[in-house]
Amino acid sequence: MGKGARTxxxxxxxxAETACLAGFDGLNLQPxxxxxxxxxxxxxxxxxxxxxxxxxxxxxxAELFQARVVAPAKTEGAGLPxxxxxFGRWLEWPANAALPGNCPFFAGVVEFDDAxxxxxxxxxxxxxxxxAVVEQLVASAVRHGHLGAGTDPAQFxxxxxxxxxxxxxxxxxxxxxxxxxxxxxxFARLVGGRA
Amino acid sequence: MGKGARTxxxxxxxxAETACLAGFDGLNLQPxxxxxxxxxxxxxxxxxxxxxxxxxxxxxxAELFQARVVAPAKTEGAGLPxxxxxFGRWLEWPANAALPGNCPFFAGVVEFDDAxxxxxxxxxxxxxxxxAVVEQLVASAVRHGHLGAGTDPAQFxxxxxxxxxxxxxxxxxxxxxxxxxxxxxxFARLVGGRA
DNA sequence: GGGACAATAGCACGACCGGTCGGATCTAGA
DNA sequence: TCTAGATCCGACCGGTCGTGCTATTGTCCC
Numbered sequence: 001m002g003k004g005a006r007t008x009x010x011x012x013x014x015x016a017e018t019a020c021l022a023g024f025d026g027l028n029l030q031p032x033x034x035x036x037x038x039x040x041x042x043x044x045x046x047x048x049x050x051x052x053x054x055x056x057x058x059x060x061x062a063e064l065f066q067a068r069v070v071a072p073a074k075t076e077g078a079g080l081p082x083x084x085x086x087f088g089r090w091l092e093w094p095a096n097a098a099l100p101g102n103c104p105f106f107a108g109v110v111e112f113d114d115a116x117x118x119x120x121x122x123x124x125x126x127x128x129x130x131x132a133v134v135e136q137l138v139a140s141a142v143r144h145g146h147l148g149a150g151t152d153p154a155q156f157x158x159x160x161x162x163x164x165x166x167x168x169x170x171x172x173x174x175x176x177x178x179x180x181x182x183x184x185x186x187f188a189r190l191v192g193g194r195a
Numbered sequence: 196m197g198k199g200a201r202t203x204x205x206x207x208x209x210x211a212e213t214a215c216l217a218g219f220d221g222l223n224l225q226p227x228x229x230x231x232x233x234x235x236x237x238x239x240x241x242x243x244x245x246x247x248x249x250x251x252x253x254x255x256x257a258e259l260f261q262a263r264v265v266a267p268a269k270t271e272g273a274g275l276p277x278x279x280x281x282f283g284r285w286l287e288w289p290a291n292a293a294l295p296g297n298c299p300f301f302a303g304v305v306e307f308d309d310a311x312x313x314x315x316x317x318x319x320x321x322x323x324x325x326x327a328v329v330e331q332l333v334a335s336a337v338r339h340g341h342l343g344a345g346t347d348p349a350q351f352x353x354x355x356x357x358x359x360x361x362x363x364x365x366x367x368x369x370x371x372x373x374x375x376x377x378x379x380x381x382f383a384r385l386v387g388g389r390a
Numbered sequence: 391g392g393g394a395c396a397a398t399a400g401c402a403c404g405a406c407c408g409g410t411c412g413g414a415t416c417t418a419g420a
Numbered sequence: 421t422c423t424a425g426a427t428c429c430g431a432c433c434g435g436t437c438g439t440g441c442t443a444t445t446g447t448c449c450c
Contacts, residue, residue, distance in 0.1 A: 042398040110305040113368045158377045162361030173308045182353045237428040
């Protein structure tokens with residue numbers, strides 16, 4: 001790993017932290033350069049444009065998400081245990097990845113929902129891919145008899161995302177101490193209603 | 196209604212549209228002034244600061260929300276019909292209020308979740324007030340026997356917001372044509388599971 | 391050790407940001 | 421009709437934004 005790649009990794013780690021706090025639009029060059037001890041232009045040379053920096057940061061966060069949320073499922077029992085594990089890690093993955101603030105993907109949703117462009121497309125694809133993963137987990141849980149045969153994986157995934165979103169709101173924005181308990185109760189009801 | 200108040204109303208109507216598309220941080224003075232055919236300083240004189248403009252826009256949107264979502268409930272049957280009516284109008288209120296794009300309050304959640312200040316506090320209070328309204332509607336539905344006696348209004352309100360949030364994501368960001376159907380199905384399951 | 395090249399610094403540009411100020415214009419009350 | 425105050429404009433401020441350009445430094449291979 002050459003020096004350039006090492007510096008790039010340092011930048012992206014700092015960029016991911018910034019994205020959690022200020023969103024992808026808040027990935028301004030000067031403050032980010034100050035954070036890693038570089039000048040703005042020195043940092044800029046690694047990416048060539050702000051948009052490229054945003055996409056690289058998105059990619060970096062996606063790898064982190066994959067490693068912290070999805071990958072550990074391999075060691076869990078197939079079906080519901082795996083689904084519950086992924087959901088639990090999904091709730092707390094920013095903290096587990098040493099990221100401050102909230103999930104950067106949710107920040108991107110608001111920032112890019114009315115702004116077409118490659119960053120938005122990349123983010124949409126990330127969400128679609130993860131939803132597909134969730135749907136497969138749900139289908140597997142159905143096959144194992146952990147969820148009722150009539151369960152629609154797409155509908156279940158939609159409601160699971162709703163819970164994650166509400167948790168983001170209740171904990172990150174409203175600072176509601178009951179956020180965790182509410183989310184867990186809702187998940188239990190979501191699973192229980194299909195058993 | 197004097198000329199000043201009329202101009203101010205024109206500005207706020209345009210500001211609400213902008214907030215739906217670009218968020219409250221996107222309420223930049225110059226573009227907004229262009230939109231209403233004024234100069235930046237002429238517009239600025241009505242508010243005194245950008246923060247004051249943001250709060251005024253928030254207030255304006257809140258009044259719109261109250262009128263379009265909550266107020267019509269008075270003519271609906273108490274209990275579940277009223278709850279369902281509010282939820283339905285909650286889903287589509289930006290369109291009903293002739294606002295482009297998505298719900299401005301959800302945009303504010305991301306923009307102000309890590310930025311303390313009066314705008315954030317105002318937004319938190321708006322959410323808290325509306326959640327209290329929802330909880331009262333749920334409690335009323337319980338009293339009318341439309342929902343099971345064991346229903347926790349706070350938990351129900353939390354899950355209802357989750358559905359609204361997921362609808363915002365699926366429709367506004369993912370452009371999922373099934374968003375409406377998924378949200379309606381989830382609402383039916385939420386209500387049905389408590390009956 | 392020197393030469394090639396990646397990596398970074400320094401500097402400047404045009405555009406836009408929120409905000410300020412003096413003065414022109416319009417409105418409303420006496 | 422006259423005037424006081426509300427209203428609005430145009431120019432401008434310091435600052436930050438993303439983006440280029442040229443030097444200079446550092447690194448690594450021969």
